Amino acid sequence: MRRHWGRSALATLIIAGLILAGCSNGGDSKKENNSPPPSTESAVKAEGFPIVDQPIKLKMFTRIAPANGPFKEMPVFQDYEKLSNIQVEFTEAPTDGFAEKKNLLFASNELPDALFRSELNPLETIRYGTAGQLIPLEDLIEEYAPNLKALMEQYPEIRSAITTPEGHIYSIPGIVTTGSARTDKRWINKAWLEKLNLKEPTTTEELYNVLVAFRDGDPNGNGVADEIPMTARNAAAGIIIVNMMAGSFGLDLQLGYNINIEDGKVNIWSGDEKHKELLMYLNRLYKEKLLDQEIFSHTEAQYLAKQGSGNAGLFFDQTNNNFLPIMDQYVGIAPPAGPNGDQMQSAVAPVPRDFGAFAITSVNKHPEATMRWIDYFYSDEGSTLLRFGREGEHYEMRDGVPYYFDDFIAVTGAQGKMTPYAGGGAPHLISDQVASFINPPQVQEAFKKLEPYMPEIRYANPMFDEETAQKVNILRNDIDKYVNEQSTKFIVGALSFDKWEEFQSTLNKMKIDELEGIYQAAYDKMAK
Incomplete structure (x- = not known):
């Protein structure tokens, strides 16, 4: 979960003071x-x-x-x-x-x-x-x-x-x-698919149609519209659901960040049109109650309980430990192909x-x-x-x-x-x-x-020198907080997509291009 900016900044100031105090003891003290x-x-x-x-x-x-x-x-x-x-x-x-x-x-x-x-x-x-x-x-x-x-x-x-x-x-x-321990699986309710005579979705549009059927078709058979078509873990600003669906919109997660690497060029995609397209898709799901309405508020325990209840249509987890008693009800599926044919499992750890x-x-x-x-x-x-x-x-x-x-x-x-x-x-x-x-x-x-x-190579978060690491931290504290907050607002409909250019402009003012240059230099060293 992302740390709150104020507490993070305070800790940074405290620690920086300690470092300076240590340095003042003499040139050889470090x-x-x-x-x-x-x-x-x-x-x-x-x-x-x-x-x-x-x-x-x-x-x-x-x-x-x-x-x-x-x-x-x-x-x-x-x-x-x-x-x-x-x-x-x-x-x-x-x-x-x-x-x-x-x-x-x-x-x-x-x-x-x-x-x-x-x-x-x-x-x-x-x-x-x-x-x-x-x-x-x-x-x-x-x-x-x-x-x-x-x-x-x-x-x-x-x-x-x-x-x-x-x-x-x-x-x-x-x-x-x-x-298999480096990525979450996409677990879909096979019992519901069978009851509603549906096939496993292979595209984001097919996924949308399946979720609609889960919402309206009473697949649990209790006569109440209480099914949760799709859910995911809660993290700061819903980053988990964004990461899990990113690959269907051509968005990778390299170097531990929102980064695509194409022909040796690093691109932080937070302000890209592909990201907008992903958020619009998630907004569509949320607005139509196909995406869990508690996705930004439920606790980890509540999320795991939803897995074990058998009343969730699609969710993401590394293993099946949390729904073992009803494991036969679920099956893993491939990432759906997006509107432009992109089909990646982006959320993969090194x-x-x-x-x-x-x-x-x-x-x-x-x-x-x-x-x-x-x-x-x-x-x-x-x-x-x-x-x-x-x-x-x-x-x-x-x-x-x-x-x-x-x-x-x-x-x-x-x-x-x-x-x-x-x-x-x-x-x-x-x-x-x-x-x-x-x-x-x-x-x-x-x-x-x-x-x-899955990507052939998963580049880990780079190790920077102290000066560069501090610069990255300062830039990312502001950029990440802003991107996560605005992404949540776009998804839940609290912010109109008419504001996308304003969102992009703010990212530029926050020096996202400078951050991209730092990651580019780090990648160039890794790729040698």
Whole structure:
């Protein structure tokens, strides 16, 4: 969700003051702060367990999702403490307000040893790294993270996505090599299609007609017009629904932004006519009550409840976990071709999917052991522990692949109390080996419908130097807030499309061309 401009700007001013204060201590202070402190442990094993012979304690700051129980009670971390000889004390901050608490943590300089599931964005990573609050990790990865190092060699885009222009790595991402875990599927109510004698829609106009039939045809058979033809997650200004339908209007999402790349040229499409055409289509759906009227207000819990109710005609989600009891009612479909024949699955995450998931701070006295601790989760074995818990209690192995016991996943909330995987964003590897829960046959079939329409290359959000990152942040704070607010107004009909030229003019005044030039330069470096 986009952060409110006022709070973001305030945090930026606070942090900028800290950086300036740090710089005033002397010309060499930044260099000294950027080096890991001397390790105090007697020996860190290069491989095997325990990681250290003498127990050590680490403090980590983390986001706790609504689905999670206390981290200290999770069998995952209880068992890993015994295996590694490293005890972790977690400071948990709820998802709501997490960004603000994280910023205040750095602003006050009251740092933990590491940040787990920290959701550091590229600007934060650069800022806190160059300020000396995060330490560079590239040498630690080389010596103490064989699993992560191997993944970076296999997928070079991981290294390029997390390395600063100065050659440092200040945070590491969650890594997703399972293709189906990098994009939401398009789930349509197959039972409703069959009852109304409809075919799967293949174009945006056919989709419109299907949604009309869902609205008017009483497919749930209760005699009440209570069906929700189409819904999606709520994010700031409804960005999710825009992203999910963008590809049908020729709009891609490269470099982590509203960007098309054609013949080596970067185009931020926020003010393009294609974007207008997309918003007009969504306005048509909303105006005719084919698009959920609560799409800009419902909570995550309410959205998931709509999935599980069976009363939604079309929605978007990565997997089928939230509607397992009625899974036979739904089937995945391909992205519909738009009015100009465009047919893309634009909303696709790169292999380094969850940027800034883990970082080590300058107060950490055990950086080597900390790197070994987190590296385990980038192996199939470690990821199995993090995602599945205890073999024989939470899961069983079938043909070398872990599967949850049915009676375990049948207990409401059991998974979130066992593992931080529930709630997303955990620093670990999601491979085919550990993806049985999120990638069952139904999800695999839904992904096959999307795969032909996915981009060959998905460029991640670029890492800028500190000066450029600050400039991008300033430009995007204003531009993104404006685009999201106006997009919502266009969709719900609060703003006439007669105002489109005024919208474009305002974007030009906000220097969207300057922002485009910065992304162009970043892309040129990536494409070399």
